[in-house]
Amino acid sequence: MAHITLDHIRHAYGPNPQSDQDYALREIDHEWNDGGAYALLGPSGCGKTTLLNIISGLLQPSHGRILFDGRDVTDLSTQARNIAQVFQFPVIYDTMSVYDNLAFPLRNRGVAEPEVDRRVREMLEIIDLSGWAKRKAQGLTADQKQKISLGRGLVRNDVNAILFDEPLTVIDPHMKWVLRSQLKRLHRQFGFTMVYVTHDQTEALTFADKVVVMYDGQIVQIGTPAELFERPSHTFVGYFIGSPGMNVLPANIEGSTVSIGGETLSLDYAPDVSGARRVELGIRPEFVRIGREGMPVTISRIEDIGRMKIVRANFAGQPIAIVAEEDAEIPSEAGITFDAGAINIYADSWRVGREG
Numbered sequence: 001m002a003h004i005t006l007d008h009i010r011h012a013y014g015p016n017p018q019s020d021q022d023y024a025l026r027e028i029d030h031e032w033n034d035g036g037a038y039a040l041l042g043p044s045g046c047g048k049t050t051l052l053n054i055i056s057g058l059l060q061p062s063h064g065r066i067l068f069d070g071r072d073v074t075d076l077s078t079q080a081r082n083i084a085q086v087f088q089f090p091v092i093y094d095t096m097s098v099y100d101n102l103a104f105p106l107r108n109r110g111v112a113e114p115e116v117d118r119r120v121r122e123m124l125e126i127i128d129l130s131g132w133a134k135r136k137a138q139g140l141t142a143d144q145k146q147k148i149s150l151g152r153g154l155v156r157n158d159v160n161a162i163l164f165d166e167p168l169t170v171i172d173p174h175m176k177w178v179l180r181s182q183l184k185r186l187h188r189q190f191g192f193t194m195v196y197v198t199h200d201q202t203e204a205l206t207f208a209d210k211v212v213v214m215y216d217g218q219i220v221q222i223g224t225p226a227e228l229f230e231r232p233s234h235t236f237v238g239y240f241i242g243s244p245g246m247n248v249l250p251a252n253i254e255g256s257t258v259s260i261g262g263e264t265l266s267l268d269y270a271p272d273v274s275g276a277r278r279v280e281l282g283i284r285p286e287f288v289r290i291g292r293e294g295m296p297v298t299i300s301r302i303e304d305i306g307r308m309k310i311v312r313a314n315f316a317g318q319p320i321a322i323v324a325e326e327d328a329e330i331p332s333e334a335g336i337t338f339d340a341g342a343i344n345i346y347a348d349s350w351r352v353g354r355e356g
């Protein structure tokens, strides 16, 4: 397995790119740890597949280099990079048996037959197809075929990385959960370097140790699920992670005083927002308290979502979402307060920390 270096990677599909808008990937400069499980998460068109294809070697970046364990592999083919890939739709040989499909990548590399047998049987157990080993892949369900694809990706133990491009799209919801848990277990057991593309936040947060959030051709944050929740580096991460997403309110800052509409609150530090065209305060709905005290809000709707209520309200001329306990009393003349430690300040969409 390999440590992956993305060294100043940029990619444009068209010729003669001039501005940032011409790039499907703007500058990406990161180190990914050997044995890490990374999920690339972001909306359609943000560049996830482009980045994955650059890592696998299906695509040559317009600029920059990619290194595996310090070795430049930018000009190498997928095969020479020694990478396993699992795509959105199954890629298997219909006329071969399930067993032979799984054995294929091993036999191809000259692995001795007793070892092939041991690993194929182990993989058949993991993907729960032991009873189907002798069956031809033709005629199996889409679920079963995709399980074979996953098995083919995971059966080798000599690959530098395993790349997954939305592999669970065709899998039914219950099996999705089972396979995701199995992938996680396999990752713990074998320490593969895994890169997993998805636009589904639940899938990313349950699978990965590190979630790489992409937006508009950029990586806007790489963090653990907790970091993405508590300290979104960019307002997009705040919106995209969490349900409902973070409240982002236009604000003015003078020293450590924040004004939102006619309301003011004090921070225990003075964020440096000098030169910013747009300043915003971000607060997750989970950290807004509602009661009789605090800054006044006008409630527009209350949604019951089981153990919680989502209160939709208007605060200083802006819509705001508040998560309240199921049995919380919501007065008609309500006020809100923000948990001080959960306030984030943004200058032109990027978080300004205490450190400045």
Ligand SMILES: Nc1ncnc2c1ncn2[C@@H]1O[C@H](COP(=O)(O)OP(=O)(O)OP(=O)(O)O)[C@@H](O)[C@H]1O
Binding pocket: 013, 014, 024, 042, 043, 044, 045, 046, 047, 048, 049, 050, 051, 199
């Ligand atoms: N072969 C191509 N030629 C030209 N433009 C492309 C090509 N492939 C992708 N793009 C453009 O590059 C940008 C990034 O696309 P990419 O497929 O990497 O995004 P994505 O995040 O994987 O989206 P999705 O989740 O829809 O697959 C998009 O604007 C897309 O239209």
